[in-house]
Amino acid sequence: MTEHSPREGTHRERGGTDVARVPAEGTHSPGEASEHANAERILGTVGPAARHPGPTESRSASRLWWDADADDYLAEHGSMLGEREFLWCPERLHESEAGLLGEVSGRDVLEVGCGAAACSRWLASRGARPVGLDISGRMLGHAAAANARTGTEVALVQGSADMLPFAAESFDIACSAFGGVPFVADSEQVMREVARVLRPGGLWVFAVTHPIRWAFPDDPGPDGLTAVQSYFDRSPYVEIDATGRATYVEHHRTLGDYVSQITSSGFRLLELIEPEWPEDHTEVWGQWSPLRGRTLPGTAIFRCLLPERPESAPGR
Template structure:
C-alpha cells in the first residue's frame, strides 16, 4: 500500500514548505525520478510508522479499513496469477499468496522491496517474486496475469496514467480483473485537514496540474497526479477495460484517524476519501 502517504492537496499531509510546493506540469521521466528517490529515502520511516497498521500479510484497500478478506473484491484467487502494482512492502501480495495465488509484486522503489524481503525472511516465508519497475512499463509478456491489483500504489504517482491502463490491459488475460484504489478525486478540491476547515473548497477539481514538492532549483522531490472520475473512466475504456464497479467506502465513525491528515470520521461521513475501481478485460 505504497501510496497511502499521499501528500497532494486532496490526498495527504502536504508537509513541504509552502515556497517549495507547486502546482505545475511534471512529465513522466521527472515524476519517475522524483518518486523513486522519495520512496527510497522515506521507506524506512513509512514502514516504521504504518507497518503495524498495515500488517505483514493483510490486504487493506484504504484507510477506511476496507479489508479484502471481508469485502472480497477480487474473489477467489487460489490457483490464479496475480500482480500487485505499487506494492510497497508487499503486504497485499503476501496475503494473496497465502490464499493460494501465484503472486508477483512490483514497485518503483528498491528500498520498499527490501522491506518486502525483510518481512519474508523474518516470518520464514517463501520469498515473494519481487520486481522493481515503472508501472507504465510493465516487464511482463502479454496476457500473463488473471488479476492485477493496487491499493493506493502507483496509479496517482505516474504522469501517464493512460499508459498504465494500457499496460494493465496488455498483461491481463481475457476475463481478467484490474482493481485499484486511489484517493478519491474530490479530495483534490479540499485542504488536507481532518476538521471543519478541511470541508471548504480551496482548489479546482478540474485543475489537472500535479502537486509537486521541489528544491530551491525547481527539481521535483515528490510528485502526485490528479485525474477526475471522468478521466479515469475514459482511460480505462480506451484501454479496452470495462468498469464493473466503483466502490466509495464510508468512513467508520469508530475508526479514529489511523492515517492523520485529512482522514477523519467528520470528513469521511460527508465525502468519500477513497475510490476503488473494479474493471474487467472482456
C-alpha cells in the same frame, strides 16, 4: 493497503502559474516539525512549484521520494498495514471481507505499487502466485525482509506502473491499493499496460484517493471540509529541491477521467466502490479522519474486467 498512499497533510492550492500559496507539508519554516522532515532533508526539498512533470521526471521523483521516506513511513504506518494483510484503504476495507478480486487460489496476480508487499503476502497465503512490483528499491528491501520474517515467498520486481516489465498475458488478476496510479504522468498508459499483461477475462482492481478530495486541503480537521480549489484543475502537485528537480509528484484525474481511461484501454468497468467510514473507526490516518469520512468520500476503488476475446465465426 499498500504503503504508497498520498502525502498526508499536503495542502494543495494552485492558481495560474504561481507557486502554490498554501504551504505544503514539507514546506515549513525553520524549527517547524514535519512528518516527512527526514525525507525532505535527504532530498533537499524547498517547497512546491507550478510544474507539469512528464513521465520520466515523475518516475524519477517517485523513486527518489519513496526511497527517502520508506523507513519513516513504515515505522509510522506499518503496524496498521500489517505484514500479511490486504487493506484496500484507510476506511479499513479488507479484501478478506470485500472479495473484490474473487477467487485468487491458483491465480497469477500482479500487485502494482506493492510497497512492502503486505497485500502480496496475503494473496500468497490464500494460494495465489503474486508478484509485487514497485518503483522504490528501498520499499522492496522492506518487502524482502518481511518475506523472510513471515516465511512467505513473494516475487519482487522493481519497475514503474506505466512501463510494466512483463510479457503479454502473464497474469489473471492485477491490483493496486493506493500504489502507482496517482504518481505517473499518464495514468491511461498504466491502464494500457495492465490490459497488456492481463489474460482475457482478467480483473484489474485499483484504489486511489477519491478525486473529489483534490478540491479540499489534506487536513483531517474542520479546515479539510472547505473546498479551496477546482476539482477540475488537473495541475499536478509538485515539490522541488533548490535546483528545480522534482522530489515529489502527485497527479490528479477526475472520476470521469478514470472511467474514460479504463474503457478506452479495453476494460469494462464493473463497479465503482466508495467505501463509507465505519462508525466504530476512530483512528486518524493523515488526511483521513472520522470527521471527514462522515462527510466526504476518501477512497475510490475501480473494479474492471478485461473481456474475453470473441470467438471467430465458423469458417473464418
